[in-house]
Amino acid sequence: MSTTAREEVARHKQSNVMLSRVAGNLYWMSRYLERAENQARLIDVNLQILLDFGQIGAETLKAHWLPVLRSSGDEEQFFKLYNTADNESATDFLTFRLENPNSLISCISNARENARQVRDQISSEMWEVLNDAYHFIQGASAKKIWNEGASAFYDQIKRFSHLFQGITVSTFSRVEGFEFIQFGKYLERADQITRLLDIKYHILLPKASDVGGAVDTAQWHAVLRSASALEAYRRYYVADILFKKVVEFLLFDENFPRSLKFCCEQMASFIHLITEASAETKISEEPMERFKVFCGRLSKLSVDEIFNGGMHQFLDTAQIEVGAIGAHLYTSLMYHPPVDLQAEIRFQQQQEQQQQCL
Secondary structure, three states: HHHHOOOHHHHHHHHHHHHHHHHHHHHHHHHHHHHHHHHHHHHHHHHHHHHHHHHHHHHHHHHHHHHHHHHHHHHHHHOOOOOOOOOOHHHHHHHHHOOOOHHHHHHHHHHHHHOOOOOOOOOHHHHHHHHHHHHHHHOOOOHHHHHHHHHHHHHHHHHHHHHHHHHHHHHHHOOOHHHHHHHHHHHHHHHHHHHHHHHHHHHHHHHHHHHOOHHHHHHHHHHHOOOOOOOHHHOOOOHHHHHHHHHHHHHHHOOOOOOOOHHHHHHEEEEEEHHHHHHOOOOOOOOHHHHHHHHHHHHHHHHHHHHOOOOHHHHHHHHHHHHHHHHHHHHHHHOOOOOOOOHHHHHHHHHHHHHHHH
């Protein structure tokens, strides 16, 4: 193999790595922004429901915020920075602290950084929205705006996400990069809806005597609002908010774009498109078949079967399945260790010398 040929092989490998990194940047850009939107909605609804309850004690406040911190695995980091969980400390940690990898400021910063690395691959309008969101939450006036009206602050975060999604659909060509963006978005939604339901059903599970009571109903109302699902739910179920109906709607409704079933079906569709376009790359079929089996189960399970088998156990399984297929596609198609071009050339030279000695 000539020196030119060796360099060409090395450059081809480097090109594949670059394409993988672009896919990874688009995927994480999408996931982080979707996570920021979900967090903004959850924080806002939590604050509003506490206002509805009026004056409540420190222990009640702590019990209200801890499930939110635990759901993302950030409880330990929180208590390194704060002594107790109340409205001020919890919202500060979940919104403005960079030490929290899932805070709004961290998510938006990470989304922008991933977009910055692939600016030539996305539309200028997409970049402008992410840049505006970044400067909004990083700006000196962000906390002032939050203090003047937390709800308006979180609404603005949600608007940035909605605007970005609309612009992406309108300006991004339907090429492989678009599929990675959409796959990341729906994966994040599927993960978040299971965590949201787990907060209510497993961690905030009321006493048997409280089921159906005012507090229980208010919390399920908050769950629907946290998923932007209240209006959609009421179109199907005009009657009172019933916990089984809420769970059924958020898990199995095939038309609502944040239900677990809808998100998993969208993920499966984009997995097919991504793997079809990447046919030259060897990808293990077993994890994808396993995810298909899980999606098939969602079409057959009833809400009563889930309750009988254990709601928390089902949600835990769903998180594992969604996370596993995401990790599989990421490691197979989006992640490569850094390439040293000169090391690749030296390796090819060594291989050639060994062949000549045989």
